[in-house]
Amino acid sequence: MSDINQERLDTQRFDTIIIGAGFAGLTAARDLAAEGQSVLVIEGRDRIAGRTWYEERLGMGLELGGTWVHWTQPYVWRELNHYGIGTVKSPDFQRAIWFEDGERQDGSLEELLEAMAPGCDAFGVETRKYFPRAFEPFTNPEAADLDHLSVDDVIATLELTDSQKQRLRTFWTLNFNGSTDTAAYTQALRWLAATNGDWQVMWEACATYKVEGGTKALADAIHQDALGHGAQFLFNTRVAEVVTDADRATVHTLTAEYVADRVIVTVPLQILGDISFTPALPTPINHAAARGQTGLGTKAWFKLKGHAEPFMALGEPDWPFNFLQAEYPVEDGIIVIGFGSDASAIDVTDLAQVTDAVQRIIPGAEIEATTGHDWCSDEFAGETWPMHSVGHFKESFTAFVAGTDRVRFAGADYALGWGGFIDGAIESATQQSRRILNEVVASASTERTLSEASQK
Ligand SMILES: Cc1cc2nc3c(=O)[nH]c(=O)nc-3n(C[C@H](O)[C@H](O)[C@H](O)COP(=O)(O)OP(=O)(O)OC[C@H]3O[C@@H](n4cnc5c(N)ncnc54)[C@H](O)[C@@H]3O)c2cc1C
Structure with a gap:
């Protein structure tokens, strides 16, 4: 699905690496790349859109995963309007x-x-x-x-x-x-x-309301936009480990490693434990991964x-x-x-x-x-739509919203509003991307102030 230059990827340091090309990953890739960030999306499947999957089955286009959207879901509704995609009523x-x-x-x-x-x-x-x-x-x-x-x-x-x-x-x-x-x-x-x-x-x-042309139409539109802004996508590539230190985040796949300032993790909670993090993620996050x-x-x-x-x-x-x-x-x-x-x-x-x-x-x-x-036996999902179990809200939710210095979480599993929905995936990616962009601006401004002070 991509014709990227592997050798150049191995040596490039990215601003942000995004793990997963579902709606959260696509949205974050577009939003960050549109603001000039260098972005690499690493996706385990051979396709975009994650837990949405619009395909010809039983002689017609059917949604095997996420389907319905609604105007009470502001993030997905805005995206549909932005790309001129309508809805079809059940x-x-x-x-x-x-x-x-x-x-x-x-x-x-x-x-x-x-x-x-x-x-x-x-x-x-x-x-x-x-x-x-x-x-x-x-x-x-x-x-x-x-x-x-x-x-x-x-x-x-x-x-x-x-x-x-x-x-x-x-x-x-x-x-x-x-x-x-x-x-x-x-x-x-x-x-x-x-x-x-x-x-x-x-x-x-x-x-009640389905996406005209299927969820694929919206995912494709965001993907094309992200590509247009220079985001790069790597498919059929499973992330196995994320190592962070004071200087960088290194994302390890089975065969290569990629370096960035920050990583956005969008993988479903049920399979988060399949990626190892060094140093370990905060305890409430590990508990949530174990709780499922x-x-x-x-x-x-x-x-x-x-x-x-x-x-x-x-x-x-x-x-x-x-x-x-x-x-x-x-x-x-x-x-x-x-x-x-x-x-x-x-x-x-x-x-x-x-x-x-x-x-x-x-x-x-x-x-x-x-x-x-x-979806539950699918190695890249492990679950259908994410619905929190008893104990998650109190112990773990805020830890996902906060993330760590270099590791952030976006996705339907980690959303503030419509958790479990396409809307939630887009919402949390929107928030976490904006947060990263704000941090970059703040850090550039601090550097400028220090440099001006040193010149006086
Ligand atoms: C059966 C079903 C019905 C649903 N119905 C609706 C509905 O009607 N309306 C609605 O709004 N929502 C619905 N949902 C939920 C909605 O589809 C999801 O909440 C949303 O698509 C999740 O997007 P995401 O980007 O957060 O996660 P995902 O789409 O899961 O994206 C995460 C991506 O990470 C990739 N990945 C995972 N592990 C790794 C790894 N180690 N390395 C590299 N890549 C990895 C995955 O392949 C995936 O592409 C439904 C879901 C299902 C399964």
Whole structure:
């Protein structure tokens, strides 16, 4: 994908090396290079865009990873506007399926929302108290006192019927793409805070507006911009170690080493421990890498035969698929997305397993073809969308925002606002790039002052 001169890279000292060419890495590369920095991006895969992956599958362009964006997500929305890329709406769902005390319900979307409302309203009632400013999560220090609570802990305290609790658990299992047992209540409230505490708008933000031409269109636009400003990209190259000292940061791959003033690390939290850092990173960061996060689920695409009408279905929390969204009517069927909270519970490329999982929600369902990507077994992901576990917010979050003198963190895993989203990846890269540029300006100004003083 690149025709860079390896020999020159080995001897060049960069201003910034960025590990990873997902949305965070691409944004940082563009922003830093646009301000005149020399930038090298080192990417393990043979492609850009990381946990977004738009590809032809099942006869159409499908998103295997990150998909939906929303105007409540200011960073990605600005980028779309900047590059003149529009959005495409998912279908307006008339029909919904859900479960009430184990009994399957088939009704309208309004009826499903009504059934969800008592639980969802009660769960988020203190959102604005603890997170009054969505993009400044540390505004109320009392929020950290909640960080021992899991989503399950909080649901257990609510005055709801068992059925309402179960539906609420499904909703948050879906949002975390993982178990609500380890899912941090603070993380759930932070998502809600980003839509002013309104769970319905939050849900709309999660699954309604897609990028026209796919996420690839936006990733390509930022990549082209970064290249235009002189950023260099190295693909198929895994970073194994980062060594820093008073003078430099040295990034070791399996076969070479590259030197820079600073390094921006954008790799997912779940696989951060695969890179060794010398000296060791601060303890709260190492604890976070060992703790991992909760988004360890799955996403599948399949063709459901004999159905034409778009629908939404909410299953039980621990089923291999707990949510279905029928997106694209095709000949003799509809292309459906399935989400489940445990990647190890289902092989999304296995027709029999997918059929079995869908039939729990739609008895007798006939599946013709299925596809997907196991992000949790992917050596460069290890997780789907990052959702913090209990204990991360209080102990580790600020350590990632601070980074160290030479090592900084950017990415959806480390974002202040929409953590877990494309927006979060762009946001944290925007912030960390600006911070580096400010430091460079400040340091140049100090040097100038010292030089002028010495000449007097
Ligand atoms: C199934 C799924 C559904 C999702 N749905 C949505 C959605 O609808 N809307 C939304 O906004 N978000 C969604 N997300 C989340 C979104 O895709 C991610 O949060 C976002 O793309 C992350 O960007 P990033 O740059 O922070 O990280 P990544 O995209 O993971 O980029 C990190 C890069 O680092 C590279 N890397 C890792 N280790 C190394 C190494 N040692 N050496 C070199 N390179 C390395 C990786 O290959 C990767 O390219 C979804 C994600 C998944 C998986």
